[in-house]
Amino acid sequence: MPLDLVARFAALVAPNDMLDAEDAAPHLVEPRGLYKGRAAIVIRPRSTEEVAAIVRLAHETGTPIVPQGGNTGLVGGQTPDQGGGAILLSTKRLDRIREVDADENLIVAEAGVTLAAIQDAAKAADRLFPLSLGSEGSCTVGGNIATNAGGVGVLAYGNTRDLVLGVEAVLPDGRIWNGLRRLRKDNTGYDLKHLFIGSEGTLGIVTAAVLKLFPAPREVATAFCGVPSPAAALALFRLLRAKAGSALTGCEILPRIGLDFTLRHMAATRDPLSEPHPWYVLVELSSPLSIGLAATLESALAEAFETGIVEDAAIAVSGEHAEAFWRIRQGMSEVQGKEGGSIKHDVSVPLGRVAAFIAEATSAVEAFEPGARVVAFGHLGDGNIHFNVSQPVGVDKATYLERWSAMNEVVHGIVEAYGGSIAAEHGVGRLKRGLLPTVKQSVELDMMRAVKSALDPNGLFNPGVLI
Amino acid sequence: MPLDLVARFAALVAPNDMLDAEDAAPHLVEPRGLYKGRAAIVIRPRSTEEVAAIVRLAHETGTPIVPQGGNTGLVGGQTPDQGGGAILLSTKRLDRIREVDADENLIVAEAGVTLAAIQDAAKAADRLFPLSLGSEGSCTVGGNIATNAGGVGVLAYGNTRDLVLGVEAVLPDGRIWNGLRRLRKDNTGYDLKHLFIGSEGTLGIVTAAVLKLFPAPREVATAFCGVPSPAAALALFRLLRAKAGSALTGCEILPRIGLDFTLRHMAATRDPLSEPHPWYVLVELSSPLSIGLAATLESALAEAFETGIVEDAAIAVSGEHAEAFWRIRQGMSEVQGKEGGSIKHDVSVPLGRVAAFIAEATSAVEAFEPGARVVAFGHLGDGNIHFNVSQPVGVDKATYLERWSAMNEVVHGIVEAYGGSIAAEHGVGRLKRGLLPTVKQSVELDMMRAVKSALDPNGLFNPGVLI
Numbered sequence: 001m002p003l004d005l006v007a008r009f010a011a012l013v014a015p016n017d018m019l020d021a022e023d024a025a026p027h028l029v030e031p032r033g034l035y036k037g038r039a040a041i042v043i044r045p046r047s048t049e050e051v052a053a054i055v056r057l058a059h060e061t062g063t064p065i066v067p068q069g070g071n072t073g074l075v076g077g078q079t080p081d082q083g084g085g086a087i088l089l090s091t092k093r094l095d096r097i098r099e100v101d102a103d104e105n106l107i108v109a110e111a112g113v114t115l116a117a118i119q120d121a122a123k124a125a126d127r128l129f130p131l132s133l134g135s136e137g138s139c140t141v142g143g144n145i146a147t148n149a150g151g152v153g154v155l156a157y158g159n160t161r162d163l164v165l166g167v168e169a170v171l172p173d174g175r176i177w178n179g180l181r182r183l184r185k186d187n188t189g190y191d192l193k194h195l196f197i198g199s200e201g202t203l204g205i206v207t208a209a210v211l212k213l214f215p216a217p218r219e220v221a222t223a224f225c226g227v228p229s230p231a232a233a234l235a236l237f238r239l240l241r242a243k244a245g246s247a248l249t250g251c252e253i254l255p256r257i258g259l260d261f262t263l264r265h266m267a268a269t270r271d272p273l274s275e276p277h278p279w280y281v282l283v284e285l286s287s288p289l290s291i292g293l294a295a296t297l298e299s300a301l302a303e304a305f306e307t308g309i310v311e312d313a314a315i316a317v318s319g320e321h322a323e324a325f326w327r328i329r330q331g332m333s334e335v336q337g338k339e340g341g342s343i344k345h346d347v348s349v350p351l352g353r354v355a356a357f358i359a360e361a362t363s364a365v366e367a368f369e370p371g372a373r374v375v376a377f378g379h380l381g382d383g384n385i386h387f388n389v390s391q392p393v394g395v396d397k398a399t400y401l402e403r404w405s406a407m408n409e410v411v412h413g414i415v416e417a418y419g420g421s422i423a424a425e426h427g428v429g430r431l432k433r434g435l436l437p438t439v440k441q442s443v444e445l446d447m448m449r450a451v452k453s454a455l456d457p458n459g460l461f462n463p464g465v466l467i
Numbered sequence: 468m469p470l471d472l473v474a475r476f477a478a479l480v481a482p483n484d485m486l487d488a489e490d491a492a493p494h495l496v497e498p499r500g501l502y503k504g505r506a507a508i509v510i511r512p513r514s515t516e517e518v519a520a521i522v523r524l525a526h527e528t529g530t531p532i533v534p535q536g537g538n539t540g541l542v543g544g545q546t547p548d549q550g551g552g553a554i555l556l557s558t559k560r561l562d563r564i565r566e567v568d569a570d571e572n573l574i575v576a577e578a579g580v581t582l583a584a585i586q587d588a589a590k591a592a593d594r595l596f597p598l599s600l601g602s603e604g605s606c607t608v609g610g611n612i613a614t615n616a617g618g619v620g621v622l623a624y625g626n627t628r629d630l631v632l633g634v635e636a637v638l639p640d641g642r643i644w645n646g647l648r649r650l651r652k653d654n655t656g657y658d659l660k661h662l663f664i665g666s667e668g669t670l671g672i673v674t675a676a677v678l679k680l681f682p683a684p685r686e687v688a689t690a691f692c693g694v695p696s697p698a699a700a701l702a703l704f705r706l707l708r709a710k711a712g713s714a715l716t717g718c719e720i721l722p723r724i725g726l727d728f729t730l731r732h733m734a735a736t737r738d739p740l741s742e743p744h745p746w747y748v749l750v751e752l753s754s755p756l757s758i759g760l761a762a763t764l765e766s767a768l769a770e771a772f773e774t775g776i777v778e779d780a781a782i783a784v785s786g787e788h789a790e791a792f793w794r795i796r797q798g799m800s801e802v803q804g805k806e807g808g809s810i811k812h813d814v815s816v817p818l819g820r821v822a823a824f825i826a827e828a829t830s831a832v833e834a835f836e837p838g839a840r841v842v843a844f845g846h847l848g849d850g851n852i853h854f855n856v857s858q859p860v861g862v863d864k865a866t867y868l869e870r871w872s873a874m875n876e877v878v879h880g881i882v883e884a885y886g887g888s889i890a891a892e893h894g895v896g897r898l899k900r901g902l903l904p905t906v907k908q909s910v911e912l913d914m915m916r917a918v919k920s921a922l923d924p925n926g927l928f929n930p931g932v933l934i
């Protein structure tokens with residue numbers, strides 16, 4: 001980028017908001033180091049108006065823009081390519097919570113506010129913001145919206161998409177769209193916010209949003225259950241859903257090998273149960289009402305124990321105890337990193353097919369790569385399994401990771417046969433862009449391209465990502 | 468339309484599926500008689516493939532298409548204009564329920580299936596499809612999707628948008644998009660189904676959908692409450708929400724004048740309470756679990772009675788009794804028709820502003836048209852009020868209705884000042900198309916036009932509606 005253009009961008013923000021090389025560096029590599037990029041400038045505007053000014057200049061000069069939130073995405077959607085001609089626009093300094101309205105059950109926040117800060121603001125108003133992910137301390141709500149993030153609260157509260165009432169966005173031509181609606185019902189035309197949610201920065205930049213809040217839980221009952229198989233885990237889910245209805249707010253599945261990794265690599269963790277079990281289900285019941293959830297959980301587990309669905313279970317006796325269970329679940333990705341290379345599959349299948357999918361994909365992967373260690377875990381109630389495969393012990397990590405695409409092909413083929421999705425909650429990004437034509441009808445890809453061209457005719461937003 | 472072209476369309480369907488003038492007539496006027504149109508042909512295909520063949524020929528010949536479901540819309544979106552050059556394509560014969568999967572909690576239905584038939588199919592599988600409207604016996608699910616229909620179940624289950632997992636649609640060029648997804652999580656690109664939901668037939672024709680089912684209610688508790696004011700009604704809503712949480716599945720507000728109309732014009736109805744009250748709230752608690760809702764309702768009403776929020780209440784002692792309460796609510800539009808002209812406003816405001824809005828809009832309307840009788844009723848918990856205004860007694864109906872637009876302007880101005888929507892659940896159609904530029908930013912209208920041009924570049928779908 002010519003220096004005079006750099007200067008023109010710099011003039012649009014305060015001096016420290018255009019980063020020098022040292023401060024820019026962390027924005028150009030994602031935490032796992034899988035994606036690295038280059039950018040002409042890294043800029044962190046402080047207001048929607050500054051974002052709009054930057055985008056207008058980019059529009060005028062044909063400069064590509066890569067929006068970035070907390071830089072925690074797992075598919076490379078937040079990292080520029082190696083070309084070095086793009087602007088990396090970080091939303092981190094759009095960090096104000098503009099309003100919390102407990103009465104209307106909503107919060108208005110800028111894109112760069114971390115998910116944890118939103119959760120905290122809701123809590124301070126005696127409300128719940130139910131989106132919850134492993135990276136919640138550093139991911140931003142703008143990134144959550146851009147990727148339609150999932151997480152552990154989807155079962156009861158839906159994906160990010162379901163939690164957004166309105167968005168404010170800067171469009172590719174630099175105009176600001178104030179779509180900060182706060183109504184539960186509004187049928188005045190196409191629902192454009194749903195285009196931006198999950199668009200991975202390809203249609204503009206979400207700068208703020210109106211988010212739904214919920215009553216804070218009054219009762220929480222948590223259990224860590226040992227079960228013989230994924231089929232038993234699913235039976236347990238169904239039993240709990242029947243007994244607790246919408247109070248079943250968490251239902252995560254973990255394999256024994258995942259717990260082994262945790263015990264090996266995470267400080268201050270212990271096996272919640274006295275004997276090992278092949279699989280585990282982490283269960284949470286919660287409600288804003290006092291409705292005796294502890295008794296509900298106990299009687300459901302007693303029934304599950306009698307029918308052999310559950311082999312053993314520990315019920316949390318305190319908030320700390322429950323947190324210890326959740327730490328095991330939330331650390332699941334991290335501990336795999338300590339066991340060498342891990343090839344990931346973020347997939348979903350219809351709920352009733354989860355057990356069959358895990359069995360078939362495990363056999364296929366073990367045949368494809370003898371000694372590979374399948375760590376299949378995730379959001380059982382959503383049919384969303386993180387089908388991750390750790391390298392065989394002792395092999396070379398880099399050599400193993402070279403088989404990423406080939407193994408993906410094996411697993412994704414089974415996902416397709418089960419009517420599933422190969423990008424359930426992490427999105428497409430750079431990682432799976434090339435796979436879209438294999439899983440989407442051409443008519444749908446054509447529609448996506450038509451929408452992209454309609455809103456970003458010059459193709460300046462996040463080129464190389466998603467579409 | 469030239470006769471040979473008529474013949475080409477006729478050749479695409481079975482002989483009886485291209486209607487003669489007599490059978491076509493009911494499709495060209497909507498039930499209230501407010502919109503009447505003309506069409507070159509009225510055609511009722513029986514399969515998605517037949518729809519696609521018709522649309523391909525229309526595309527090839529530049530023939531406009533007006534899609535129509537149950538012809539129950541209230542904004543003229545289903546009625547062609549007077550030009551007579553368009554095809555009216557009725558989806559009524561796309562009437563198969565393709566699948567009910569109780570295990571996965573979903574139903575796959577074609578566009579022409581009536582809402583009541585979907586509800587019945589769900590019930591037969593011991594499930595609930597929670598969308599519920601006054602016209603459910605004749606409206607179709609395709610029309611519900613095209614208009615993002617609301618109704619009395621939105622409070623707990625959301626609008627139609629929230630109940631759709633996937634859609635199948637014929638695009639304006641005649642290609643079939645099979646978007647019949649059945650996953651709870653799928654982040655593989657723009658969520659195009661949300662563009663079609665609420666698009667009022669302007670982007671193509673939805674031919675089938677995958678809809679979410681819910682557990683059937685086991686317990687239902689229903690009450691008809693006399694309250695002193697809309698503010699008290701809102702306080703009652705909040706009390707019930709706090710006591711019953713997500714088990715509060717219905718909360719409708721009615722004014723005394725609405726009940727007066729009902730008693731006057733609807734056979735076999737009686738006042739549920741012994742004395743008249745200024746306002747009424749119809750409350751429903753329901754749950755798939757047995758959690759003692761009758762006791763919850765009684766204790767909440769006792770508390771409300773003590774604090775003066777509720778003046779009197781009748782609790783339904785049987786299903787028939789509860790149905791009698793609901794009949795009063797569902798007949799509210801019909802009985803207004805018997806009192807002469809009624810000028811309608813389908814609006815929403817933030818929940819906390821409902822009472823102030825009703826007060827201010829009532830004063831304004833009474834000043835604008837002395838003697839006019841405001842019948843403000845609707846979905847209290849959604850902030851969605853049908854602010855209808857019956858003519859003064861004794862004036863000429865046609866003269867009164869001539870003031871429709873001017874009165875709209877008075878009421879919509881107040882809605883705007885309260886941050887509300889002038890088309891909360893009935894949509895825009897022909898009725899409010901001209902108002903969109905007054906309530907939408909130009910940047911949003913531009914985006915809507917860009918999307919419309921991208922998917923329907925020749926503008927053949929439902930011209931004159933929405934955009």
